[in-house]
Amino acid sequence: MLRRFPAKFATPAELSRLQLSGLQWTVRHAWDNSPFYRQSLESAGVRPEDIKSLDDLRRLPFTTAQDLAAGYPFALRAAPFEDIVRIHASSGTTGKRKVLCYTQKDLDDWQAMFARCYELAGLTREDRVQIAVGYGLWTAGIGFQLACEKFGAMCIPVGPGNLDIQIGFLQDLQSTVFCCTASMGLLLAEEVNRLGLKDSLNLKKIIMGAERSSSAMLKTMHEFLGVEEIYDITGLTELYGPGTGLSCRFDNGIHYWADYYILEVLNPETMEPVAPGEVGEMVFTTLGKEGAPLIRYRSRDLTRLLEGDCPCGCTLPRHDRILGRSDDVVIFRGVNIYPGQLDEVLTRVPGIGSEYQIILDHGEDGRDYMLARVERARNGESVSDSQVMKSIVSGIKHTLLVSCSVELVDHGTLPRSEKKTKRIFDKRRFE
DSSP states (O other): OOOOOOOSSSSHHHHHHHHHHHHHHHHHHHHHHHHHHHHHHHHOOOOGGGGGGGGGGGGGGOOOHHHHHHHTTTTTSSSGGGOOOEEEOOTTTTTOOOOEOOOOHHHHHHEEEEEEEHHTTTTOOOOOEEEEOOOOOSSHHHHHHHHHHHOOOOOEOOOOOOOHHHHHHHHHSOOSEEEEEEHHHHHHHHHHHHHTOOOGGGEEEEEESSSSOOOHHHHHHHHHHOEEEEEEEEEEBBBBEEEEEOTTOOOSSSEOOOOTTTEEOOTTTOOOOOOOOOEEEEEEEEEESSSSSSSSEEEEEEEEEEOOOOTTTOOOEEEEEEEGGGGGGGGEETTTHHHHHHHHHTTOOTTTEEEEEEEEEEOTSSEEEEEEEEEETTTSSSSHHHHHHHHHHHHHHHHHSSSEEEEEOOOOOOOOSSSSOEEEEEEEOOO
16 A cells, blocks of 8 residues: 555664664764753763764663753753744653754654554544643644544534544544543543434544553443544654554554654663563653754663564564553552553453453551452453452462552442543551
8 A cells, every 4th residue: 555654764774873873863963952961961072073873872861751840941052043933832750841853844743653553553534533631732632633634534623522522423423533642531431322312323443642541441332332443642742742653553663753863672670681582761862953853862661572463464563561550559568559550450350351450558457458440341241250359369469479459349439430430549657
């Protein structure tokens, strides 16, 4: 198939040359135009002319969210204000928002990357794309919309929330693609099922982002909405926004756009590379971003690099779904636990639904205890409560090497959200 938004390389050697050229340009651009990066590079003893191979990437200093907060509002700006045509912002770690600047070239590149996502998902210009994510300073809504328009499909920019309006447009306009968070997708599926409206919809695909999704959530959406395919989209505000990678129809990891940025996966404690298949922190370096380039930006997101060819035929490299954040880790009885690990354990347990809560608290004896509060499967799968509880306890013990107790609740008992659903509650108090 002739692609309108193809990769900029055909072989691994071409990708390496493209990435080296982009890395050299980025370091020179940042050195010449960003006081922050000039000082950071000088402190690390690195000059633009020192970057002669991709191995020299490891000589460059890291950039963090704290750097954006310290230099608020325009910490990473590397273009004159007359060339800045838009800003986006997301919440920061110290109360200050992370503000990122975009030139017109940055926006064009972002739209091309995002349109590639729509293409990889198999959309055509006949599709009707209903967008149910936030607009404003956040990158999501406008990112989905402008890329959809660039791709050439019909855009229905409803925005977040309000299930009645969402379902009304799905019926009246016969939308074929729905863009949302995983929590919103689950909420929509359960409401459509409750109202018995599945047969009135023409929905074919869901594109989700912003949070992890379990196999139970995906199963519910497939069944209740009648969708054929569900895709996971990635991105963060610092790296343009959503649209920097997408899962394919084989659900074999996330293809990421290595012709626009370099992805390192590093041990968050040692900051050394981890082997493919091992979990590490995603660190980004952009290859052509003008307004706010990234040099080894620590995202705190955790994933694994995946090796080998994908059966979908896409030659762009892959990483696993986002497994959590390195700063979301909870320490329980000396063990580091990430949210994604709990998702992986519970996904393998039959007889439960998509929603759960993990509660950590101190017991009367002063020890830490974990309670897994989990919904039963909505269709009453023929698995006894005792067997379900045994599977959860053994799965967590085997994978995380810690013990837990289990409380099963009826389907629909735990709260749903149109945004991101909180599932881990640490009630411990530390002196």
